[in-house]
Amino acid sequence: KIFLINFAMGIVTGIVQEFQFGMNWSSYSRFVGDVFGAPLAFEGLMAFFFEATFIGLWIFGWNKLPRGIHLATIWMTVIGTWLSAYFILAANAFMQNPQGFQMSESGHRAEMADFGAVLTNPVVLTQFPHTIFSAIMFAAGVITAVCAWHLVRGQNLELMRPALKFGLWGTIIAFAGVVLSGDQLGLVMVNTQPMKMAAAEALFNSACGADASFSIFSIGTPDGTGEVWSLRVPYALAFLSTHDFNGCVEGINDLNNLYATTKFPQFADQVNGNFAPILWVTYWSFRWMMGFGGIAVLVAIAGLWVTRKNAKRPVARWMWKIAIWQAPLALFGILVGWIFTEMGRQPWIVFGQMLTQDGVSPNVPGWTVLISLVAFTLIYLALAIVEFGLIFKTVKEGPQPLPGPDDPDPSEVSVENTPSTVY
Template structure:
């Protein structure tokens, strides 16, 4: 293992860890906004208690996401300075919009929402949490636009004298076909993740039969969100796979370990053979499915790894332009598999709790709670596939990952920072889970406490703002 491997490992660890919190933040912000809207429109205090309860869990997750997200930006200057020098003129533009516009809206209005329960008019206070929800989605868009340039560079020119890419069309960066396909896929996956979290926490209270008037509507909302998010993830994923095939055909070939160009290419659910998939016997195989994912037709042609590698060698010079096949093959399947498990779980919970039913089997609710890990695993494997499938490029067809490493950073420096980040993140995850579980188990506030802190504007202008949590 050399300094490049360690730097890549460090970036992967910090990215996957950070992305554990991002989908929950995006999804829960919307669900909290919906719950508060239901309270304002129906007047049912159970929705207010649910808003307070899930608002607290949302804030815990938001705080962890902010802390871990800051580390991501440091990575570019620590281990990837040559990458930052090459692409900074383009990569920095959407990230600046994310910080100055989306994150500004998100952070400002979440503060107003927390402290404004008894200071703002109900309609204005409600608008604050909706602005937070839109801010989180806008933030995701700008970050995905920056990442999309790495997958499919557009809107740039190469300055040969400076040796870097320079922005020529910011609109092209923001309307990159990859970001237009990846954004709905990410948002739907975030809704599915947040929905499963709501189902799992509500399942704990169903198991103990506590505050069902609060948790039953929350669970139904979680089920609906998971089903909509799961179906949307599948549909948007199909669109994203076709964009991926047109922009990065090697990634699609690597997803199936397809070495020879094939018409009516099958999709193997499971294959037994060599680690790189060059030889093997499919155990479960769906004819034509890979062709459909890649081209939209079951008889479509999918280019193989060997043919694409030969084409890339003619274009970019000698070398191996295929990613690590075992990782791309299995991460693609695990992403789909865990996502389907989450969707199936939501459908089972919906069927089991319809018409006010309460399943009595002892294993049911614990199983539902443990299933909360499935969307997180699906998201993590999805990002691993997305980033590893692009290798050996850090910016596809323009800049290799090897060329992006900081020239002055040695093995010892990267190893120490990797060990430090891993240790700190291990402590943070323990703290985050303890806080989340503590307040999740405590349940919603009483009706009296919830109403006391949501009384609306006071007649006393000197009354201090109330910290709602």
């Protein structure tokens, strides 16, 4: 039920982005439309209809389809959602690392040249598992939170105890997948967008080996204007960036010089020679992303320990409350992770091809964008309140009671006699 509530809300809120492309980003749409259109069309015509069909069969197939086939429909829905994610990420990967295209004769539009290259972009090949594992981690956190809410109240113990273990182990396993896929994504990021990695560490001058250190925490001005104190791990940034403790990482100053003189001199004047993003945003979002994920997995490990079979002490009430608040941890990590991904790409809307400032609609004044942004924010806030209210109501209601040994087989109950709540 929670999945269905979220699915419906995702459809309602996701449609708006389609209009944003044409209204607020018309110059960008004209430039990239020939390339963007293909993966987004596949997402809409194949993946979305695929998942919509099978989720319909799952919703309305209770007590009508054989149990095995009914179970298969939700698995097919999952495959559809993953396909949808892949095509959307393929479109986003083109913005991070454009490939599989050629410029039109006029030089003002990117045209599709190799659809296979768009779908096999190294960014999407690493970004996709990273996204899926983080989504699984969030789902496991929701399961953990729901179970903890019932267990602290002594409700539905037979169902919630094993489900709690499922959620805790799911968090740990998914976190391992997030770390491994994130490591590979980091290597690709260094090769395709070295400025993003330099900005993540606020590394102004290129460094190698021990000098390429990773600051776990910094006090002062992480934007590079001054540093009072920082806790650093020698060699860590070099290893994260190259898988070599003696590897070298390019700094912001060297990259700015390279971009302005060799790679992108035609854009240098527009950005005043500075191709770096807003450093405090990339610096802290990179750490918050890892921090939220790390806290979530620590809660999961502690949860498995205090709920182990041979535990001598009962689980304290405050521990259950912490477990309930585990649900948003992975979600916050996902949110700041996307802030890092998109803000770290700046000032580019398509890396190396188009600046963000060149992608806006030329005839749309800023005040109209502000009004629409405020209006949609208020609408989304209202929808969020409705969604969380429905989810919380569903959680409090809990699962429907399982049929007893003397109850009739649900598959043999006629539709007329079946409670509407089953559907």
